[in-house]
Amino acid sequence: MPGFFIPARNSRHRTACFALYKALIQRARQVTLPEHVAYREPDKPYVHPIHRFVRHSFQQNKPETSPRLVFAALKAGYKFIKLLDAAKTPDSIAHKQVVSYLEKRRPPRMPPKNLRGQVEKREKQRAREARRATREAGGFIPGETDRRPPLLVRQVVPGSETMSRDGILTHLYEYVPGNPPRPLEEIPGGVRPVPVFTTESNGIPFLRMGKPQSPILSRALRIKGKKRRTRAQLASLLMRDELEFVGQEDIWENNLLKVAEEEAPRDAAAATFVREMSDEPTYRHSVAIAVAYINSQLNIETADMLARSRGMLKIIDRERTLAEQEAKEREAKQQQEGHLGDKKAA
Incomplete structure (x- = not known):
């Protein structure tokens, strides 16, 4: 057997292992166990103890590529089929051996090393879903700080509803x-x-609060700018290179259509081709639609940036008004304290 052979990726080997696994699980469930062995873990669904050992063994042997180790594991699995068949009788020697083994060794709680990452990932996902459900219900989450509302909130302008020709x-x-x-x-x-x-090089507006700039803000500006540049470059590429190419394709299609129109009275296939080609749009039309769509997305982004800019200017005006008011209050307070000091000195 070649060294690069991976049993887990071989269809025949996988079919045999699945059949062996299914046979072991079916026989394990038919073995009756005493109460002190067939225990249940709290807050978890009940799994037969022998089922746990079988599943753990298969998971542990999954990454094996050595033919010697794979053959030994399969041989042990087939021996356990005979043992579990004999353990169905409660008073048999095989049943006593299985119970004695389970009494000495508790079922494995931790998964194999190669699967612990997947288990931790699932546990984190469950924890995130539980926190989200608690947050939506208005509950308290220990260790989580109160989230501030967003800087800007988008609202619909009253009376701005318009209906397009398409009914949108x-x-x-x-x-x-x-x-x-x-x-x-x-x-x-x-x-x-x-x-x-401030505006970024691509025209994306933002508020600068001082130095150093927040890494989160820098990352958001970088992602938005990259997305806008990609769209602009794609539109430029379609107009610069693709229009000439599709124009040549349209010329070729027109030449074929002319020949087919001449042959249509005598050839049914040519007549069918003429009917189909008369309903299809040109290549230039397809590229024009793509360019129009990209430009519409860029225009939508531009309009959104203008609306955001107006909202940010409102925040600046509000903060400047408050800063000037507070500065006047500080100045008045300092003058009052100065007068009081002069009176005490006199």
Whole structure:
């Protein structure tokens, strides 16, 4: 047998192993066990103890590629079929051997090393789903901080509903501040910073709060910019290279159509070809549709960025107004404290 042979990827070997596994499980369920051996783990579905050992053994031997080890494992499996057949009788020697083995060794709780990653992944997924359900129900999650509302919230502009020719209802959207201004007591230093409106090289707007810039914000801008550049480059490629190529294809199709129209009165296949070609769009039309779709997506993104910019400017105006008001209050407080100091000194 060659060294590169992997039994787990061989259809015949897999069929034989599945048949052996099924035979062992069927016989294991027919073996009656005393109560102290056939225990149940809390909060888990009941699994027959022998079933646990069989499943664990097959999982543990799954990555084996040595013909010697694979042959020994299969040979042991066929021997256990005979043992379980004999263990169906409660007073038999085989039944006592199975019970004695289960008393000495508890069923394995941890999966094999090659499957622990998958088990941990499933457990994390269950935990995430449980946290999501608790959060949606308004429950408390220990160790989880309160989430702040989003910076901007998209809302439908009242009275902006329009119906297209295709019968699709569309709306205009606007962005409004999603969270109230932070109290002055929560701001480090006691001075409210006013954010600066900035745009990325692709025109994506964002608010700069100072240095260093948040890695999360940098990553979001990088992903958005890459997506917008990819769309613009694809539209440019279609218009620069593909239009000329599809124009040549349309010329070829027209030449074939002319020849078929001449042969149509005498050839039924040519007449069928003429009918089919008259209903099909041209290649240039297909490329034009693709370019129009990409440009429409870019236009939608541009309109969304403009709406976001207006919402961010609202936040800047609000924060600047509060900062100026708080600065006047600090100045008045300092002047009042200065007058009080002068009176005490006098």
